[in-house]
Structure formats: structure tokens, C-alpha cells
Amino acid sequence: MITWIKSGSIVDTIKGLIRKADILIKDGIISEIGIIPSELKQKEGVKIIDAEGMLIIPGLIDMHVHLREPGHEYKETILSGAMAAVAGGFTSIACMPNTDPVNDNRAVTEFIIRRGKSAGFAKIYPIACISKKQEGKTLTEFGDIKDAGAVGISDDGMPVINSDLMRRATEYASYHGLTIISHSEDPYLSRGGVMNEGDISTVIGLSGIPSISEEIMVSRDILIAKFTKCPVHIAHVSTAGSVEIIKRGKEAGVLVTAETAPHYFTLDHTAVTGYDSNTKMNPPLRTPEDVLAIKNGLADGIIDAIATDHAPHSTLEKDLEFDKAAFGIIGLETALPLTLALVRAGVISLPEAIKKLSLNPARILGIPGGQLEPGLPADLAIIDTDYEYTLKKEDILSKSKNSPFIGKALKGRNKLTMIGGKIVWE
Amino acid sequence: MRLFEHKDLLSIDQLSIADIKLILDMAESFKEISSRDIKKVPTLRGKTVVNLFYEPSTRTRSSFEIAAKRLSADTFNLSSSNSSTIKGETLIDTGRNLQAMNPDIIILRHSSTGAPHMMAKAVNYGVINAGDGINEHPTQALLDLFTIREKKGRVEGLKIVIIGDISHSRVAKSNIKGLKKLGADVTVSGPPTMVPVGIENYGINVIHNPSEAIRNKDVIMLLRIQFERQSNVLFPSIREYAKYFGVTRKMIELANDDAIIMHPGPINRGVELASELIDAPDSVILEQVKNGVAIRMAILYLLIGGSSK
Numbered sequence: 001m002i003t004w005i006k007s008g009s010i011v012d013t014i015k016g017l018i019r020k021a022d023i024l025i026k027d028g029i030i031s032e033i034g035i036i037p038s039e040l041k042q043k044e045g046v047k048i049i050d051a052e053g054m055l056i057i058p059g060l061i062d063m064h065v066h067l068r069e070p071g072h073e074y075k076e077t078i079l080s081g082a083m084a085a086v087a088g089g090f091t092s093i094a095c096m097p098n099t100d101p102v103n104d105n106r107a108v109t110e111f112i113i114r115r116g117k118s119a120g121f122a123k124i125y126p127i128a129c130i131s132k133k134q135e136g137k138t139l140t141e142f143g144d145i146k147d148a149g150a151v152g153i154s155d156d157g158m159p160v161i162n163s164d165l166m167r168r169a170t171e172y173a174s175y176h177g178l179t180i181i182s183h184s185e186d187p188y189l190s191r192g193g194v195m196n197e198g199d200i201s202t203v204i205g206l207s208g209i210p211s212i213s214e215e216i217m218v219s220r221d222i223l224i225a226k227f228t229k230c231p232v233h234i235a236h237v238s239t240a241g242s243v244e245i246i247k248r249g250k251e252a253g254v255l256v257t258a259e260t261a262p263h264y265f266t267l268d269h270t271a272v273t274g275y276d277s278n279t280k281m282n283p284p285l286r287t288p289e290d291v292l293a294i295k296n297g298l299a300d301g302i303i304d305a306i307a308t309d310h311a312p313h314s315t316l317e318k319d320l321e322f323d324k325a326a327f328g329i330i331g332l333e334t335a336l337p338l339t340l341a342l343v344r345a346g347v348i349s350l351p352e353a354i355k356k357l358s359l360n361p362a363r364i365l366g367i368p369g370g371q372l373e374p375g376l377p378a379d380l381a382i383i384d385t386d387y388e389y390t391l392k393k394e395d396i397l398s399k400s401k402n403s404p405f406i407g408k409a410l411k412g413r414n415k416l417t418m419i420g421g422k423i424v425w426e
Numbered sequence: 427m428r429l430f431e432h433k434d435l436l437s438i439d440q441l442s443i444a445d446i447k448l449i450l451d452m453a454e455s456f457k458e459i460s461s462r463d464i465k466k467v468p469t470l471r472g473k474t475v476v477n478l479f480y481e482p483s484t485r486t487r488s489s490f491e492i493a494a495k496r497l498s499a500d501t502f503n504l505s506s507s508n509s510s511t512i513k514g515e516t517l518i519d520t521g522r523n524l525q526a527m528n529p530d531i532i533i534l535r536h537s538s539t540g541a542p543h544m545m546a547k548a549v550n551y552g553v554i555n556a557g558d559g560i561n562e563h564p565t566q567a568l569l570d571l572f573t574i575r576e577k578k579g580r581v582e583g584l585k586i587v588i589i590g591d592i593s594h595s596r597v598a599k600s601n602i603k604g605l606k607k608l609g610a611d612v613t614v615s616g617p618p619t620m621v622p623v624g625i626e627n628y629g630i631n632v633i634h635n636p637s638e639a640i641r642n643k644d645v646i647m648l649l650r651i652q653f654e655r656q657s658n659v660l661f662p663s664i665r666e667y668a669k670y671f672g673v674t675r676k677m678i679e680l681a682n683d684d685a686i687i688m689h690p691g692p693i694n695r696g697v698e699l700a701s702e703l704i705d706a707p708d709s710v711i712l713e714q715v716k717n718g719v720a721i722r723m724a725i726l727y728l729l730i731g732g733s734s735k
Contacts, residue, residue, distance in 0.1 A: 199624025205539045205561025205599055208623070275540030321517060321538030323559065 001045065002026050003421055004036060008051030008382060013058055013355040013371050023056060025378040028421035032374055051382050054415065057354045058370050059091025059379035062332065063361035064156070064181075064235055064259060064307035067093075067124070069115060070108070071100025076312035076399045078112065081332070082121035084310075084398035086425040088333040089381035089414035092362070092369050093310075094125040096156040097134070104129040104140045109148040121424050123379075125367055127152040127181065130169045134158045139169060142176045151365045154181035156235060159217060161187065167224050174230035179257075179364060181233045182221045184242070185283070189213035194323045196269040196284040204273055206322060209284050215241040222249040222256050231255035233364055236309050238264045238283040240293030247302045257364050258297075259305040262331060262338035263404070265294045265347075271404060277318045277325035278404040281311065295347045298356065305361040306353075308335045312400030330398045333391075334405050340385055340412035350385075378421040387413040430728035434546040434553040438564050438603035446607060450572050452724035453717070459496055460719055470499035473730050476524060476532040479556070480506040483535055485691055485715060486556050486566070490533045493722035497731075499530075517541060521549045530730045534558075552729050560594045566690050567600035569721040571608060573714050574645055577686050582609035585682070587639045589673060590649025590698055591620040591660070597690045598649055602628055615639035616671060619660045636671050641680045647688040648673060648698045664697055674700045678708070686710045 003025040009018050010033065024032040024040075040046055067081040068074075076084075078095075085093045095112065097103030103112065109126045116124025128150040132138045134157070142153060153173050160166045160182070173180050190213040195201050197208020218234055222245060225232040234246060237260045249256045263281065268288045271279045279285060297303040311328025318325050339357060343350045359370030369379055388411045393401045417425040429448060432440065441449075459467055475494040479487050487503065494501045515523075517536070524532060531552035534542045539559030546553040557563040574581050586605055592598045592614045605612050606628060613631040614621060621632055633639040640646055651667060661667050678685065687699070687709045695701040703709060 197623060199627045202622040202624045203627075205559055205596065207560065275543055319516065319518060321536065321544060322540045323538045 001047070001421070003047045003049065003378070004040060005049045005051050005056060005382070006036075008054045008056040010372060011055060011057045011351050011354045013351055013359040016349065016351045016355070018055070018351060023372070023378070025421045028378055030372060030374050030376055030378050033372065049382070049416070053384070055383045055385055056372070057089070057381050057383060058358045058372050059381055059417065059419065060089045060336065060357045061092045061361045061367070061369050062090050062308050062310065062335070063094045063152070063305060063365055064261075065093045065095050065310040065332065066098065066312065066328070067095040068099060068312060070111065074399070075314050078115040078124060079119035079121070080397065080399040081310070081312070082116065082119045082124060084330070084332040084396070085122035086417040086419070087397045087414065089336045089383060089417060090122055090332060091379040091381070091417060091419050092123040092125060092367060093332070094127050094151055094365055096127055096154060097129045098157040102129050102134050103127070103150070104132050104134070106141070106144050106148040109145050109150050113149045123419065125149075125151045125365065127154050127156070129153070130155040130160055130180065131165060136160050136162050136165060139165070139172060142173055142178055146176050146178055150178070151367055152181050152233075153178050154183065154235065156181065156183045159183055159185040159187055163220060163224065166221065167228060170224055170228045170230035170232055174228070177366065179231045179233050181235050182217070183235050184214050184217035184221060186213045186216050189216070193284070194280060195272045196286045198269060198287055200269045200272060204275070206272070209282070211239040211241055211286065211290070214239050214283050215245060218242045218245050222246065222254055225249070225256055226252065226254045229255070231257070234258040235307070236261050236264070236283055237294065237297070237303060238286050238290060240290045243293045243297035243302055246297070247300070250302065257304045258302065259307040259361070260294050260298065260303050261307060261309045262335050263329065265291055265298065265342060266338050267404065275322045276404065277320065277322055278329055278402050280322060280325055280327055281309070281329050282327040295342065298342070299348050304356065305364060306335065306339055306356045307361060308332055310398070312398055313402050314400050318402050328402070330396070330400055330403050332398060333396055334403060334410065336383065336414055337410035337412040338405075344411070379419050381414050381418070382416040383412065383414050385412045387411065389413060432729065434542070435564055435725055435729065436542050436546060436553065436555045437562050438567055438600050438607070441607070443607055446568070446571065446604065449568055449721065449724050449728065450575060452728060453572050453720040456723040456727070457717065457720035459723070460716070465496050466498060467496065468498045469727055469731055470494065470497035473499040474529040475499045475501045475726065476529045477501065477503040478520070478532050478534045479503070480536045481557065483556070485718070486535065489715070489718040490556065490722050493719050494726055496719070497723055497726060499726065517545060518548045521545045525549045525551060531726065554725065554729070557596050559596065561596050562600045563596040564600045565718070565722055565725060566597050567604040568725070569714055569718040570601055570647070570688060570690070571604050572717045572721055573688065573710055574686075576717070577710055577713070578644060581605065583611065584644045585611045585613070585642060586645040586647060587613045587615055587643045588647045588649065589615040589636050589639065589671070591651060592616055592625060592649070593620050593622040594652060595649045601647065602630060606630070613639050613643070617661060636673060637677050637680060640673070640677050643681045643685060645686055645688060646673065646678065646681055650690065650692060651694055651698050668697045672696070672698055672700065673703065675703060678703065688714060691715065
């Protein structure tokens with residue numbers, strides 16, 4: 001089986017450039033990138049995909065999603081999450097362990113991998129818990145879980161309050177070649193808060209989560225990483241202070257990487273006025289100054305990756321009073337257009353943006369993907385950066401529709417997703 | 427053309443200066459009804475007013491109920507303990523079920539900020555915010571404005587201090603908005619742990635020391651220290667609060683000569699306010715309660731009075 005993707009513009013995440021070329025795929029593997037002689041067309045069994053005017057990007061990689069299986073399948077299943085992923089241009093996603101039961105042992109990790117394989121669509125990579133039951137007390141069996149297929153370790157959703165446990169986790173994870181992903185939050189400072197603490201929370205009368213609740217823990221975890229000389233990855237960075245602290249950590253040679261989510265560079269806390277629970281997430285939407293700092297952090301390479309923190313919740317958790325509604329929004333199907341908006345605004349170059357959505361998270365987790373080279377599996381997406389549309393609830397493939405971008409005009413859309421040379425979405 | 431172009435009363439923010447003046451003027455004419463021998467007029471006959479209270483309330487609920495009854499509306503009360511909430515019904519479902527019975531307006535008190543706003547979007551009848559979380563209590567602010575105007579002849583240019591837990595007070599929030607709209611000079615006071623970030627964006631003064639804050643003021647408005655809402659880190663003890671922030675006669679002497687003392691109730695005697703001051707001639711606390719009925723009559727009339735719904 002030969003597929004010939006014709007006349008597209010290929011995003012090279014390694015060299016950081018875009019070049020017009022054809023891609024030839026044989027048996028799921030990229031065999032050639034360049035100008036393919038047109039005689040090929042005559043041959044039988046060659047599937048031709050015309051990508052004229054389109055961008056061909058490595059399949060996107062989301063290192064931070066919540067699939068609700070096992071436990072809360074009414075919000076999202078591994079299958080519905082994988083479908084939403086490929087619709088958004090993602091070919092690999094890493095799922096956080098806060099399911100029910102939590103992914104704190106080999107059995108759950110294996111279950112997720114098995115379900116991911118039978119679901120098809122995107123490649124599913126489990127992230128396992130730091131502590132058993134996410135209780136912050138005892139380390140999980142990192143070695144055994146890694147053997148079962150976990151690619152990262154995190155108590156995402158639950159901050160690790162015990163600094164000694166966090167220290168030991170980085171040391172032990174590093175021995176097994178795993179990176180700790182830190183949900184950085186001091187729960188005493190954020191207690192009771194439902195949005196950013198600032199002038200807007202005062203005006204609209206909601207309890208605030210101060211920026212220091214995140215920054216104190218970002219500082220701590222960077223200090224731990226410095227002390228142990230082990231890597232740590234900071235999840236969902238939302239404040240200017242965190243960007244500054246990570247910058248200093250990197251300058252000091254600490255093995256720290258960081259991600260942010262598209263909503264943190266797209267929306268600020270003024271979006272909460274009106275009490276729409278789809279503007280409620282943790283960490284919360286911050287100030288316009290924080291949004292600017294996040295953009296600068298992406299531009300300066302302080303923030304390595306863009307991850308969605310895709311957090312499906314049904315109307316049962318979201319159609320409630322703001323303070324009672326669940327934290328989190330879905331993101332798999334909006335990450336690409338929201339990131340392309342950054343490119344249009346001149347914040348980062350297109351190859352750099354795609355790199356933060358593919359190669360960089362792949363490197364942090366140590367999983368394949370994020371580049372298009374001969375010899376590699378043909379995991380890619382063909383996108384139309386000029387396509388304009390309004391996001392409609394009924395078009396969302398995720399089982400949950402908790403997005404603040406419904407009804408909003410977006411620009412740039414994935415047209416085709418291919419995994420191992422096979423078209424999985426179009 | 428209606429006098430008052432609103433379906434709901436959710437926040438002082440939604441009201442123009444003209445709206446506020448209209449409510450206060452209307453309340454003035456309604457106030458007299460309560461001093462009559464037969465305290466009832468037929469203005470809202472055939473209208474249905476529902477009190478839906480998810481938090482305990484004596485003053486506000488009885489004030490609304492009396493106001494509605496004096497206007498001849500049919501009223502009934504639902505509280506969280508006798509509604510389907512304890513059976514797990516969501517607020518929006520409760521709102522829609524009430525809608526099926528075609529009420530004209532509901533008066534909603536809820537511990538969640540934004541609950542009345544959410545309800546107002548989901549139903550076709552009017553919603554009055556009778557206090558939502560730590561956000562707003564607009565009818566309390568309107569009755570306070572009414573009381574100030576009645577006692578002082580004006581609101582504009584008056585120097586007003588609000589003392590207490592500003593962060594967690596919906597009364598303070600609504601009053602600050604209303605007082606600023608009518609041109610008062612507003613100061614807030616209380617320990618730094620109880621003054622929210624960004625409050626100065628309202629164009630008000632922050633003076634933490636209550637004695638300093640009271641100096642040369644025309645109106646001293648106290649807030650209830652809400653023990654039920656406090657986390658244990660805002661202040662060490664009631665004793666400590668009363669000692670350093672409780673308002674005493676000596677402090678009141680620093681205010682302007684004819685200053686008035688206000689409190690939205692219920693009062694913790696001897697905590698935020700010395701007991702003797704509550705009953706002193708400069709206290710207008712019971713006047714506030716009295717005016718509350720008139721203000722709520724005016725609001726009910728403006729929202730659901732007249733023939734067109």
C-alpha cells in the first residue's frame with residue numbers, strides 16, 4: 001500500500017522550517033519526502049491525497065488529557081477521547097491517572113493500554129500516580145507500572161503536599177527513566193477558591209485562588225529538582241510568577257520543563273464575569289498580565305509544551321452554581337486553532353508552535369513522534385490554517401461539551417489525521 | 427413604556443442612577459402604607475411571589491413577605507429544608523418546576539455567588555437577588571441608601587465608612603456600588619485579612635484602623651462579623667476582633683456631629699459594635715428594618731406591577 005500526499009507544505013519541527021514537498025508512505029512508514037516523480041500516479045494501488053494549500057504537520061501529541069475511563073464513562077471513554085483527539089489533529093495522547101479507580105498499579109495501566117488499542121484512533125499513553133490512591137502518602141510501584149507501559153508519573157488534580165514524598169518521587173522516577181509531572185498547587189492557599197484572586201473576583205463576588213498558590217509549589221518543585229538533579233515537569237503553568245521562576249530554574253541548569261494550556265494564553269479572568277461554569281478550571285484563568293507572560297514564556301522557550309488539560313465534565317457537574325460546578329474544560333478539538341491564533345499574532349513561528357504541540361511533549365515523556373522523516377511511522381495531520389468556522393456543540397466528538405469556545409469563531413482546522421499511514425479522521 | 431425596564435433585580439450594577447432614584451422615590455410613597463390602620467393595598471392582587479431561601483434569614487425573608495402581602499400578592503415560602511433540594515434537585519430544575527406553576531417573581535437567597543443570575547437566565551419569570559454568596563445583596567443596599575437619604579437629605583457628597591469583613595460581605599459589595607453611583611465618598615475599614623484585593627478599583631479609600639476611618643464621617647456602617655463564614659485564619663478570636671476593630675462610643679465621637687450608625691443585622695452585640703451604641707439616638711438600625719419593607723414593596727411593584735408582564 002502506497003500513499004502519496006501531494007503538494008503540501010511540510011512543517012519540519014527539527015529544522016524549524018516549512019517546505020513544500022510531497023510525502024510518500026509505504027506500508028505505514030514515510031519512505032520519501034521531496035518532489036515525487038509524477039509517473040507514480042500511473043501505478044496501480046497508489047492512493048493520492050492532494051494537499052495543495054494545506055499544511056502537513058507531525059501528528060500532535062497531547063501530554064495532558066483526562067479520559068474518564070475507568071470510572072466515569074458518562075463523561076468520556078478512552079474511545080470518545082481518542083476520537084476527539086484525532087479530530088483535533090492529535091495522534092498520541094497521554095492520560096492522567098485520576099480515574100476511578102486511579103491508575104496507581106499495573107492492572108489499571110494495562111487496562112488503559114488494552115482499551116486504547118481496541119479503541120483505535122489515537123495512541124493512548126497512560127500516566128500513573130505518584131502516590132497510591134493519590135493520597136500523597138506512599139509511592140506507587142514506578143518500575144512495575146513503567147514495565148506495564150506508563151510514560152510519566154503524576155498525581156495530577158491532587159497536589160503533593162508532602163515535600164519529602166515529592167523529593168523521593170523525583171529520585172525514584174529518575175532511576176526508572178520517568179519524569180514527574182507536578183500539579184503545582186498549595187491547597188491551603190487555594191482552599192475554597194473558584195477563580196483567580198484579583199480585582200475581578202472582588203467585583204463579581206467569587207472566592208479567589210491566589211497566584212502564589214501555584215508559584216510557591218512551582219518554586220518548591222524546582223528546588224527539589226535542583227537538589228536531586230532529577231527532572232520535573234510543571235503542568236498547566238498559568239501565572240507570570242511561575243514563568244519567571246521556571247526561567248530562573250532553567251538558567252540555573254535545573255532539569256525543569258513546563259507546559260501551558262491554550263486557555264491560559266487565550267482567555268483571562270474577565271471571561272468569568274457572567275458566571276459561565278465553562279470558564280472554571282484549575283488553575284484558574286488569570287489576569288491579562290499573566291496571559292502576556294505565558295505568551296512570552298512560549299516565545300522565549302521557557303514553556304516547552306502546549307497541552308490541553310482536556311477535562312471532560314457532563315452537565316451534571318457543570319450545569320450548577322459556579323462554586324459548585326466542577327473545575328475543567330475540554331480542549332482536544334480547540335488546541336490547534338487556538339495555537340494557530342498565537343502564530344497569526346506573531347507570538348511564535350508556526351514550526352515552533354507545532355513543535356510545542358508534538359516533538360517537545362514527546363521528548364519530555366520519551367515517546368515517539370513529533371517529526372516527519374523517512375523511516376518513521378506516518379503519524380501526521382493535514383491542516384487548513386485559513387479555514388474559518390464557528391465551534392458548534394453538536395460538532396464536538398468528546399462526550400462532554402464543556403468548552404468556553406462553543407459559539408466562538410475559530411480559524412484553522414484539521415482536515416485529515418493519519419496514524420501509521422492509515423487515515424483515522426477526515 | 428414601563429418605568430422600570432428590568433425583568434430581574436440581580437445586582438446594583440444593572441441599575442442606572444435614574445433607576446435607583448425611581449426605587450427610592452417609589453419607596454417613599456409606599457412607606458406610608460405600613461403606618462396605616464389597614465396596611466394593605468390591592469396593587470399586586472393576583473400576582474404570585476415565591477420566597478426561595480437556601481440560607482437562613484429572618485429579616486430579609488419576613489421583610490419581602492410583608493412587602494408582598496401589603497401589596498395583596500399571594501406569597502409562599504420555600505426553604506432548602508422543605509424543598510426538593512434535600513432530595514438532590516438542582517437549582518435550575520427547581521426553577522423550571524416553579525415556572526410550570528406560573529409565578530410572577532421569585533426572591534432567591536443562595537450561598538452560591540451567581541445563583542440568581544443563573545436562575546434568571548433559565549426561567550421566564552422575574553428573579554430578585556436576596557443575597558448570593560459573598561457577592562451582592564442589592565435590596566439591602568437600596569434600603570440603606572433610602573435610610574441615608576431620609577436621614578441626611580442626600581447621598582451625594584456624604585462621607586461614609588463601612589467597617590468589618592468587606593471580603594465576605596455581600597452587603598458591603600452592594601452598598602459600595604450603590605453609594606458610588608449616587609456620588610458618596612466611601613471608605614472601607616477592617617483588618618487587612620478582611621479587605622479584598624482590588625477593592626480600591628472602585629474608587630474608594632481603604633483605612634484599616636477603624637478610629638482613623640471613622641474620623642469626619644457622616645455615616646458609619648457596620649457589618650456583621652460572620653462567624654459561620656470565617657475560615658480560622660482571618661482573625662485570631664472574637665475577643666481580639668472586638669478589642670481592635672469593635673466600634674465604641676469613643677470612636678464615634680471622632681465622626682461628624684450628626685453622624686448616623688447603621689448595621690444590616692443581625693448584630694453581634696459587643697463585637698463589631700458596642701451594645702450601648704445599638705440603642706443610642708444616633709443609631710438608625712431599626713429604621714433600616716422599617717425602610718426595608720417600603721423598598722421591597724417598591725421593587726416588587728416596579729418589577730411585576732401593572733397589567734403587562
